[in-house]
Each structure stands twice: as C-alpha cells, then as structure tokens.
Amino acid sequence: MVYRMPAMQSGSGASTAGSSSSQDSSSHVRVVQNRPKPRCWEHGCNGRQFSTFSNLLRHQREKSGQAAKATCPNCGAEFTRTTARNGHLLHDKCKQRRST
Template sequence: SSTDQDRQVRVISFRPKPQCWEHGCNGREFSTFSNLLRHQREKSGVVAKAECPVCGAAFTRTTARNIHLAQGKCKGRE
C-alpha cells in the first residue's frame, strides 16, 4: 500500500540562470544574479582595480590580489 508520502506530488520550479549578452559574453551563465551584477561592474571598468603594492599588477578583485601575494606569485618590480 502507498503511504501519503509516496502520493505527494513534487513541484520543481525552473528558473533560468542569469546570462550576460554584453562584452562579447554570448550568453555566459551565472549561478546567481549578484554574480552577474559583479561581472558587469568589473567589465564596465567602474570598479576600482586592486593593485599589488609590490609589483603594481592590477586585479579586478581584492581576493585575487591577496592570493597573488600570499602564494608568492608576485615577482616584485623588475
């Protein structure tokens, strides 16, 4: 015999992933709308670049700059 749980109907909602059609992205998908917005800010050049204090390399995200420094990828000014 079936239980109430077996008879439940599951409703699955489908929401398309946010996409970017600018900057030559050709519909690149993002997992969240906030990720799409961050991408658009970075591509527009509105966001200030995070600069490496040692070599002057520019990064779109401070986390990328911090990884650059922490992992010893910075070669210093040459």
C-alpha cells in the first residue's frame, strides 16, 4: 500500500534565522546527504563535536560507564580525577616513552 503525499509547499521558503534556539521544535529526523558532525549534548558537553560517529559512541559509553575516571591520552593511564590526569600530563609522567 503506497500513499503518495502531494508536494505541498505552503509558505515560500522562509529563511531560517541564525539564532540557535535550544527548542527542539522539529522532533522528526531528517535525512540529509551531508550529515553534520555528531555532537554530544549530554554530560555538559554543550554540543561538543566529534569527527566520527563512533567517536561519539565511545565518548558516550565512557561517560555512561565510568563517569569519574580520566585517562591519559598518551599512555592510557587511568585516574580517578581529571586533576590528577592533568598533573600527570603536566609533569609528563607517562608510562610509555614517546619516541618522537
């Protein structure tokens, strides 16, 4: 059973205002060819962009699983606090020696 919707174009193309209103008035999913970069609006990320969707998924998994843990991007060491991780990075205490 095929239902064809007539192409209704009520109202000519209203230019969208540039103001980024945080209201989700359009709840329907729109399929666009050029997909925008995935963003995270949770955990206070405030629309943080990710290069790929898998990155966003991993980020959300990390956030949901171990919210308080911080890892060093260089050696992967885990810390209970981001401040500890920052200090670790600051003083270059990585396990692995960077061979650059």
